[in-house]
Amino acid sequence: xxxxxxAAALNGSDSDCYRPNYKLEYGIxxxxxxxxxxxxxxxxxSEGFKWFDKWSGPTELLNTKDSIIARFANEYSRYINGExxxxxxxxxxxxxxxx
Numbered sequence: 362x363x364x365x366x367x368a369a370a371l372n373g374s375d376s377d378c379y380r381p382n383y384k385l386e387y388g389i390x391x392x393x394x395x396x397x398x399x400x401x402x403x404x405x406x407s408e409g410f411k412w413f414d415k416w417s418g419p420t421e422l423l424n425t426k427d428s429i430i431a432r433f434a435n436e437y438s439r440y441i442n443g444e445x446x447x448x449x450x451x452x453x454x455x456x457x458x459x460x
Contacts, residue, residue, distance in 0.1 A: 363440035364433045374412040
């Protein structure tokens with residue numbers, strides 16, 4: 362809600378570098394889809410939860426060089442300190458079609 366980026370964007374774990382370890386492709390066959398679902402589940406359990414743990418607190422977000430919010434860390438810092446830029450919040454609401 363404090364990001365000035367004018368589009369919906371996710372800051373999240375990326376599976377690209379993990380693809381050799383997890384089979385995330387599927388075809389039209391039901392078994393293929395089940396195999397992919399199992400791969401996604403394993404990826405989330407093995408990699409995704411660690412990613413969320415790493416980035417779940419403001420200290421890591423604000424003080425780590427490779428932070429997922431590095432491009433808007435100043436805005437985030439003001440936001441968590443109660444200095445809310447309602448223009449950015451309203452922009453986020455509009456982009457996400459909230460309200």
